[in-house]
Amino acid sequence: MSQKANSSKSAPWFREPWFWMVMSPLILVVIVSFVLVSIAVRHGDDVVSDTYYKDSRLYHYSAEQDQRAKDLNLAGMILFSPQDQSVSLDLRGELSTYPASLVLILSHPVEADLDERIVLEEISAGRYRGQVAAPLQHRWYLQVTPEVDAEGAQTPEWRLKGEINFNIGNGVPLKPAEQ
Numbered sequence: 061m062s063q064k065a066n067s068s069k070s071a072p073w074f075r076e077p078w079f080w081m082v083m084s085p086l087i088l089v090v091i092v093s094f095v096l097v098s099i100a101v102r103h104g105d106d107v108v109s110d111t112y113y114k115d116s117r118l119y120h121y122s123a124e125q126d127q128r129a130k131d132l133n134l135a136g137m138i139l140f141s142p143q144d145q146s147v148s149l150d151l152r153g154e155l156s157t158y159p160a161s162l163v164l165i166l167s168h169p170v171e172a173d174l175d176e177r178i179v180l181e182e183i184s185a186g187r188y189r190g191q192v193a194a195p196l197q198h199r200w201y202l203q204v205t206p207e208v209d210a211e212g213a214q215t216p217e218w219r220l221k222g223e224i225n226f227n228i229g230n231g232v233p234l235k236p237a238e239q
Contacts, residue, residue: 125205129153129218129236136204136220136234138164142196149180149188149204149234159206162188163216167201179207199225204234 073079134153141147147164161181168174180188194200201223205216220234 125216125219126221126236129220132218134218134220134236137231138202138204138222138224138234139231140192140196140224140226142226142230145192145196147178147180147190147192151186151188151204158182158186161207163205163207164190165203165205166192166194167203168194169199169201180204196230197226199223199227202232202234 070076132153132155134151134155136149136151138147138149149162149164151158151162159182161179164178164180166176166178174194176192176194178190178192180190183189201221203219203221205219208216219236221237222232222234224230224232
């Protein structure tokens with residue numbers, strides 16, 4: 061009888077197969093959830109600008125800058141040199157005097173941390189040159205404006221825009237944005 065009593069005695073809860081059949085999917089879901097949340101927190105996208113309110117307010121200035129560039133018949137050709145990480149710009153248009161320096165803004169489509177502001181110095185009438193620190197690969201949005209004060213209190217008179225994919229080529233034309 062003592063053998064029957066021992067065989068009818070149940071095993072500890074962690075040795076029961078039904079416990080593991082019920083709990084293993086739940087435990088797996090909790091572990092996967094923690095992994096996915098940690099990945100999302102560490103590698104979140106910068107698709108939406110943090111200054112969306114300011115950007116939307118400045119839209120009217122943007123339209124005026126584009127129209128001013130059209131009125132001046134401004135256009136340019138920008139060429140990147142991956143060997144020495146330099147950029148050159150040929151600017152043409154109906155400007156009475158060319159600015160001494162221009163600002164090139166390289167905007168990465170996804171990672172805002174990779175955006176770069178480059179000052180292009182005039183080397184001759186309508187020709188500008190600068191150095192790039194960003195990696196010259198994949199796709200970037202380009203914007204060229206005349207340089208204004210460092211505090212950003214003034215708005216540039218005009219701007220030219222473009223888009224480049226370094227997988228396709230190293231040069232791209234710049235023109236005013238279409239409205």
